Amino acid sequence: MFAYRLPLFQLFGLRVRMHPSWLLLAWLVLWSLGAGYFPYAAPGLAPWVHWAMAGSGLLGLAVSVVAHEMAHAVVGRRFGMPVAGITLFVFGGVAELEAEPTEPLGEVLMALAGPLFSVAAAGLFYGLEDLTVGPTAVVLDYLGFLNLLLAGFNMLPAFPMDGGRVLRAALWAWRGDVVWATRWAAAGAAVLGLCLMAVGLWQLMEGAIAAGTWWLVIGFFVRAAAAQACRRQVEAASPPA
Ligand SMILES: [Zn+2]
CATH class of the missing domain: 1.10.287 (Helix Hairpins)
Structure with missing residues (x-):
């Protein structure tokens, strides 16, 4: 599916790699957060603060996507579906299954692991938002919503x-x-x-x-x-x- 991927790091024995198309998503997210959403959600701050918030938001997005795919991979491996690694690309991330599921229950549990993890992450970000104020709270709010979106879109x-x-x-x-x-x-x-x-x-x-x-x-x-x-x-x- 991907001709070229840049190796990023390895976690729990899973190779995390990046397809160049991810850079397009990263640029779109950074630009729409720094020039659009954060100036609107947190008005009256210096432009560099909005861009720092956008950078944190983008980093949080990357971590959220990798964590979602990791949840699939860990449960998949438990049910005999080895995962070679995770690739970030323009529409988010994908866990590379090395073998198709052998029974329906394993597939359901593997498929649900990602969205459930994202919902839990949303709860964590919203919880942290309650403990913070100012720009940090606005970024955490965005990350909470983003994880709900990630769960919802993937459940299509x-x-x-x-x-x-x-x-x-x-x-x-x-x-x-x-x-x-x-x-x-x-x-x-x-x-x-x-x-x-x-x-x-x-x-x-x-x-x-x-x-x-x-x-x-x-x-x-x-x-x-x-x-x-x-x-x-x-x-x-x-x-x-
Ligand atoms: Zn998923």
Whole structure:
């Protein structure tokens, strides 16, 4: 999926790497926080304070994304699904599964581990926000919301995203056929991807160029990821003749 990745560090035996596209996300986040959100949420501060807040926010985002993927990896490994490492890229992060799940329960627990961890992290950031004041509290508030967003977006039922994995595992447990379950979960993701693209087109027509382009690209990516994951599962289930 990624041709080139920059190694960052290793934690719990997992290689954390960065695809160059992450820099685009980092730049977008830094710019929208430093020039847009923080001047609005914490007015009356010097510009360098807003940019320092934006830098902290970006760092917190990177840590939150890696922690979410780590939670998947640790639970996945526990249930016989080894994870080679974690890659940061333009849409966040992805844990690289070395083997597809062998039973539905393991897949559900692995899929839920990330969003549950993000919800817990949101609680921690909101709790810390109550203990602080000023710019620190505003950044912690942003990180609390960001982790809720991370959990919510990943629970969209679009295989191979977390919510889509839960859906696939439920279909799998119901009919006992992983290929059939994967085909239906991937078909659902393809429809959802089209919906996201429709939202993007609508926003483009409304004149929201940046947001519209973003949703179009995300919708396209959701469809491509579902098709790729479906192909891989079908190939894994049918040994070469
Ligand atoms: Zn996840």
